[in-house]
Amino acid sequence: MAFRLKWGIMATGGIAKSFAQDLLMDPTKRGANDVQHVIAAIASSSSQSSAERFAKDIGAPEATRTYGSYKELVADADVEIIYIATPQSRHYKDVILCLNAGKHVLCEKPFTINSRQAEHLVALSQSKGLFLMEAAWTRFFPRTKEILSLLHKEKEIGTIKRVIADFSLQVRDPGSRLHNPDLGGGALLDLGFYSLLWAFMVLQKHPDNENAMPKVTASVVKTDRGVDEFTSMTLVYERLNAVAHLSTSISARTPKYSVVIQGDNGEIMISGPPPRPREYVIHAHDGERSITVDLVGNDLGWEADACARALRDGKRGCEESPLQDTLAMLRIMDDIRRQGDFVFPAPLEEVEV
Ligand SMILES: NC(=O)c1ccc[n+]([C@@H]2O[C@H](COP(=O)([O-])OP(=O)(O)OC[C@H]3O[C@@H](n4cnc5c(N)ncnc54)[C@H](OP(=O)(O)O)[C@@H]3O)[C@@H](O)[C@H]2O)c1
Missing domain, CATH: 3.40.50.720 (NAD(P)-binding Rossmann-like Domain)
Incomplete structure (x- = not known):
């Protein structure tokens, strides 16, 4: 039952x-x-x-x-x-x-x-x-698990060298919560989360990385209201000798291929928004193939x-999204915000203990 x-x-x-x-x-x-x-x-x-x-x-x-x-x-x-x-x-x-x-x-x-x-x-x-x-x-989509299996188990594109990912939206409505510092707005926490998530799933969770944290370099361009309009991040995973170049914005658009994962033997290109990929192209030693998946409800x-x-x-908890990963991603985002001098109004940052 x-x-x-x-x-x-x-x-x-x-x-x-x-x-x-x-x-x-x-x-x-x-x-x-x-x-x-x-x-x-x-x-x-x-x-x-x-x-x-x-x-x-x-x-x-x-x-x-x-x-x-x-x-x-x-x-x-x-x-x-x-x-x-x-x-x-x-x-x-x-x-x-x-x-x-x-x-x-x-x-x-x-x-x-x-x-x-x-x-x-x-x-x-x-x-x-x-x-x-x-x-x-x-993290829960069968297609995400399939892409990660191609990368980590089947090693379809060889040794992974680089992840390039962007998630951006042109948020024209000034009343949107994405422009509002009091609602935790800006690009990084809302949209850049997904640029970071792909780097995290592919590199941080790579079996050879053993969860080692990356070296992070970031720059942040803020709006007049003090939330990030553009954020660029470079994550260096030393154990893998691999990097992630990531970006996010609330005033530009995501390019057609929003996530590109490059190995020494090919690349996987994901088209459509990084949160909910619909199509990906695998370009490997044996040629190119494109995979399109059916969306199931709102997924x-x-x-x-x-x-x-x-x-x-x-x-x-669930093994697909463990709290240890949530903590690690937030520590990376803290580091990015620190480097960009990007803080939210004090009550939002407070901890009760
Ligand atoms: N997983 C995803 O794909 C995805 C997509 C979009 C958003 N999100 C996340 O989900 C959260 C909600 O996003 P959303 O797009 O659904 O936002 P939204 O449309 O603005 O809805 C937020 C809801 O929260 C409630 N709320 C309580 N206090 C509020 C306040 N002070 N100001 C505004 N709303 C308040 C309101 O409902 P009531 O007052 O009726 O309770 C409001 O309808 C965000 O953290 C966002 O990052 C995730």
Whole structure:
């Protein structure tokens, strides 16, 4: 019999809607026969009517409860795990609220504003014996696992020498949270996360790297409001003799090939946005081939299935997105921000311990 996981949805914005839609999808469409998802409750920070509107928009079942505050959501005894989809400025405090109420948590990326906050959350989840994970959805796609297997196991392009990755969006709306320092805006934490994630998956997690941290050099160009408009990063992985050249921006566009991984025997080029690659081209010694994958719903169900399996098996995290990796990525982002003199308003950077 399939394992059923009962979710609470915290926030009613764009990604919350996409995730909730995938929870309502039949998991067998992703080939998952062993897990099922139920949306037990939805909460908005502003009003119960927002939560009701959200429930109606996604076609949630009648039995789904709606709340006008996050405190009511975490007090719902029937909710087992909470998906946090608030802006990153709030993640740290929202995770604490959930863990203190005894709830398992899947929290959107970037997990927190800085690594010290994440360290506190990891310790808190461990002390309470609760599941906690960053929703780094890209890591859960079968196609991502396939690309990493081609690189690390089959060594399709030989010894990896370089990763070039960019994720940028022209964010024209000045009211967007990406322009707002009080919501943890800017390119790095929101978009550059994915440029960094590809370097992390390919180089930091390379079996020969043994999780060694890179040497990081970064430069940051800030907007008048003090968030990063452009950030460029070079990561040197000395054990691999390999580098990553990474970039991100909120005022330019990602090039056609957003991630290029070069080896001494070929390259893999990923087209489309790095969070959700759709097509990749493998150029190796035996010629060139192009692989296009089908999108499955909003592609957010893969990570939900992984949470359900982990909880079914009594685990407190998933091997695809371990907290140790979340911490390491945040330490790299801290380093990049330090080099670029890029700090958020003091309350966002605070740690409670
Ligand atoms: N995995 C991905 O592909 C992906 C994609 C997009 C975004 N994200 C991440 O998910 C998070 C949310 O992004 P989003 O694009 O969904 O944002 P969004 O559309 O702006 O929604 C954020 C929601 O958070 C709630 N909220 C609570 N306090 C808020 C505040 N002070 N200001 C604004 N909203 C507040 C609001 O819902 P209620 O008031 O109704 O609770 C709002 O609708 C971010 O951390 C982002 O980096 C991930």
